[in-house]
Amino acid sequence: MKYSIGEFAEMVGVTVDTLRLYEKHNIINPMRDEQNNYRYYNDLDVRNLLMSRWYRSIQIPLQDVANITNDPSKDIIVNKLSSVKEDLEEEIKLKTMLLDKIISINNEISNCEFSLNKCIVKKTPGIYRIKQTRRNTLLQDDSITNIVDEWMNLLPFTFYSFKIDNIRLLSNEEYLDYSWGLGISEDDLNTFNLNINDNIEYIPPRTCVSSIILSSYSQYLMRDSFKFMENYIKENNLKINGDIFGRIILIVKIGGEMKSYLEVNIPIE
DSSP states (O other), X not given: OEEEHXXXXXXXXXXXXXXXXXXXXXXXXXXXXXXTOOEEEETTHHHHHHHHHHHHHXXXXXXXXXXXXXXXXHHHHXXXXXXXXXXHHHHHHHHHHHHHHHHHHHHHHHHHHHHBTOOEEEXXXXXXXXXXXXXXXXXXXXXXXXXXXXXXXXXXXXEEEEEEOHXXXXXXXXXXXXXXXXXXXXXXXXXXXXXXXXXXXXXXXXXXXXXXXXXXXXXXXXXXXXXXXXXXXXXXXXXXXXXXXXXXXXXXXXXXXXXXXXXXXXXXX
């Protein structure tokens, strides 16, 4: 029997647009009435349609489905399935990494209020970062453009980090000299096989006094924001040993003002 495009679409459970798309890719070839140019499908067209839909259901691209449908070969199909399998395994790996990262971010955000202005001693991982600002002013640096593009595409595995010269922190100056820039942990950099060059600085794993502070979103970082951490270091007979660094955890509006929850790490010995 022959069926109109609407009848055939309803009988096989696809849309008219899908039938037209599959015809465009030469997967199905309906007969055409020369007088009115209407398409008509027959019972055998169901087989090609169902097989092509089955191939698509196992993630084979449509153009490859068209090639397989018109020139089927067991070896070609097996090779294509192997390729799809590898792609899917890589996708699952990345999705699993993303899930783990989301769980970690959720825990950090949930606990940031509890950890506010409380000092702990912890080991921080190695971090790679790029310098994109001086204080809050963006730097125009063409040498890092490609790196910024690459690292932006890796969010949320990359993060917005800051670094402060520890000499400035120990001075009596109210305003600190610091920079902001994208950062990534050493483990994640190796996972994504990222290249490093002279425009990327490395902060090695350190033992740090760490805390969460709440900072004004638009104002400069100020020495007083870290005073309680300096006091903790002095009270515990510790010594600052390196540049202070950290990252943004969350930006919120409090009392009509934008505030940033920042993780601050002060290396010690």
